[in-house]
Amino acid sequence: MEHIVTDMGCNASIDDREESKSEKAIRAAVLIQKWYRARRARLEISRRYSLSIFQSIEYADEQDQAQLASFFTFMLERYASPDAVDDTSSSSSVSHEGDSYLTEYENIEVPDSYCGPRLSFPLTLADANALLHAFKNGQLLHAHYVLKLLCETKKVLKEKPNINVVSVSYSKEITICGDLHGNLDDLFLIFYKNGLPSEKKPYVFNGDFVDRGQNSVEILIILFAFLLIYPNDVHLNRGNHEDYVINLRYGFSNEVFSKYKVHAKVILYVLQDVFSWLPLATIINKKVLILHGGISDTTDLDFLCSLERNKLKSLMRPPKPEREEQGKERAPTARPSMCAANEHVAGRTRRLSSSGFSELSRQNSQSGPTLKEWKQVMDILWSDPRMQKGCVPNKRRGGGCYFGPDTTARLFERYNLKLLIRSHEFKREGYELTHGGKVITIFSASNYYEEGSNKGAYIRLNPDLIPHFVQYQVRECTDKQNYWERVKTIERSALQILQEKIFAHRSTLTEAFEKHDCDNTGNISVSDWAAAMESVLCLELPWRTLLPHLAKTDPDGKVDYMSCFHNMEIAQSTEEVQPALVETLCKYRKELEVIFNIMDEDHSGLISFDEFRKTWRIFSSHLGIDAYDASIDKLAQSIDYNKDDYIDFSEFLEAFHVVHKRDKKPA
Incomplete structure (x- = not known):
């Protein structure tokens, strides 16, 4: 009997120990889970504010670009001769009368030593494949073929309406791509996953082909080549970056000059014209409207169909009010008068055709767009959706509108639409649905701000007009990094550009801080610090969250505001x-x-x-x-x-x- 009792005691002791181990394991698992979730939450916060920094500074730069365009206008109105014409290459002068410059490629010989693709027109699929192969190997297309390609592209685009009307039959679907911004690897990946454009594989590319990335030239050449081969199955909408004034700041003009040197001037000049002939929108099956930016409460598709789109070479120069054009009394402007010493600069400015500025000045002497035409196109290329009702000016970008779901509903009712597909905005997942799924944003440039910052995406739209989203990401370093490392890389990059912007506004920020520091202690409250930062930088950022990364605080929680500039x-x-x-x-x-x-x-x-x-x-x-x-x-x-x-x-x-x-x- 004792033996039995003893044996039972041992078993109970073993069970207790096993139960104790199990409880410890569960508690450990719960602790690890809590730690993991907290860590992921902190990383998610870091990721979100990092992307907010990138986007806010991007929009602030666009506002600066508008201010810079105003300066160009000022220079040209004061100094540029409407008849200014300059040599566009070292060997020949381009006549800008009519379309005579379109034959400039005939004056450019292709040397025997050129090893790149040699195109024959009309283009074939073999030519397109040769271009793809050459660009994958880092080759350049010779300027002779670039100019010939652009001139043929212009001829095709001139035959296109302002708004393309496309029908998708029951035998095929259509692919819609958003911003590419010079990221050639993204275009290659899209073609690899989805197939090359063809009669059975139609595409819509929704603007912003150029700027920011390193291969805008190659993207244009590829898209224009497929347009020439399949003019009824490849559709190119204009984006806000298909604008030569925008290209000056965001890199495309410099890319052309670095790659084509002596022939860059005429290439850029022809591109001004080609960009102005890009269609403004595409409508699929009379139900799906595709345009680059968005709409406003005054968007009129019938009016957009009838305007002369090629008059809008750049949207960065709003036309003068009609009463000024007609010679009526002009409101005084607060522009400074220039002294005679600046005549030398004036002489130089008359010769600024190297980036197309002679064309910009000639618009003053020709019949330019009306204010209504300019606003209608500005709205569809620059606007963004928002969740609040109504339509208000887009002050963050400096152009276009913020439009709400009621604005979308009214446009849909007026034109019997069911879906609006637009691009123009960075999206971490490559796409986003707003306004109850009626507005889709598609963004096709992966790693836009930093390696690993976002996926790209495109849409497959079937005959039932149901969108299917395909995401992807070009991977170079991301495969070698875990999630924590990728987020920290993005965070460091975002904080660095923010700190640079803060330092560039040092004196203005210091004045704003000192207004809250009545006792000259060098410290102010967190709320006063955040208010001062926003009042000067106007970036709409979560300043309280960012505070630990930007400035030091004392034990009382006060901010040492000059520490913003210490590093x-x-x-x-x-x-x-x-x-x-x-x-x-x-x-x-x-x-x-x-x-x-x-x-x-x-x-x-x-x-x-x-x-x-x-x-x-x-x-x-x-x-x-x-x-x-x-x-x-x-x-x-x-x-x-x-x-x-x-x-x-x-x-x-x-x-x-x-x-x-x-x-x-x-x-």
Whole structure:
């Protein structure tokens, strides 16, 4: 009997121990799960505010671009001759009368040493495959064939209506792609997954083919080639980046110059025309409207069908009010008068056809678009949807509207539509549904802000008009990184560009901080700090969440506001130069780079210092900032870039990069 009792006791003890181990395992699993979920939540917060930083600064740059376009207009109206014509290559001069420039390719010989694809027109699928193979291997298409291709493309586009009407039969579906922005690998991946364009595989590419990425030229050539081969099955809508003034800032013009050197001018000139002939929208089966940006409460598809779209070479120059065009009394403008010393700059500006600016000035002498035409096209290329009802100006971008679900419903009712597909906006998953699924945003450029920042996507639309989304992501480094590493990489990149922007507004921010610091303690409350940051930068960011990454706080929770600038500085020492000038040059680096590129006719990278000084005076006067004439001279001497009275402006601007102190380049 004792034996039995003892045996039962042992079994009970074993069971207790096993139960104890099981409870510990469960508690450990619960703790690990909580830790994992908390970590994922923190990473998700980091990812979201990082992408918000990227997008907010992108939209702020678009507003700056509008301001820069205003400066170009100012320069051209004051100094450009409507009859200005310049050589567009070192060997020949292009006549811009009528369409005579379309035959300029005949004057460009293809040497025997050229190893790239040799196109024959009309193009065949074999030509398209040759282009794809060449571009995969990093080859360039010769300028002769580029210009011939563009001229043939223009002929086809001129036959297209403003709004393409496409029917999808029961035997096939249609593929819709969004922004590509020069990301050639994304286009290759789409073709690999979905197939090449053909009669059985129609495509709609919804604008923003160029800018930002490194291969905008190649994307255009591929899309235009397939358009020529399958003109009824490849449809190209215009985006807001198919605009030569936008291209100056966002990289496409520079890409053309770097790849085609001496023939770049005429290529860009022809592209102005080609872009202006791109259709504005596509309608599928009379039910699905596809356009780049969005709509407004005044969008009139019938009116858009009837306007002369080729008059809108650039949307960055709104037309003058009709009463001004008719010579009636003009409202006074607050533009500064220029002294006779600027005539030298005026002479140079008359020769700015290198990026198409002679065309811009000629629009003044021709019958340009009306204000209504301009606004209708601006709205469909620049607008974004929102969840709130109504339609309001899109102040974040500086153009177009924010349109609500009621605006969408009214347009659908008027034209008997059921779906609006648009692009124009970064989306982490490559697509997004809004307005109860009636508005779809499709974005096809993966890794848009940073490696791993987002997926790309395209839509397969079947005959029943039910969209099927296909996501993808071009992977280079992401396969070698885990999720935590990818998010941290994106976060570091986003915070760096935000800190650069903060440092560029140092004096204005300091003034805003000091208004809240009545006792001159150097510390202010978190709410006052956040309010000051938003009032100056206008980025609509979660400043309280970002605070630990941007500034230090004391034990009482007060913000040491000057710590915002402690870890950043200008790339090269400029102690002897007026600090306000350095900050101004830092703030307007991108704008000055565009202006220098326009002035640099021979693309040597050099401009005369005298010319730079005078242009800076006009630019600063137009923006209402101090000119700092004497300081400009001292600056050139201190940096030692004033060589033989010329400035290497790329090196000059490099000195005004904002960098982390640990990354500072040696002086």
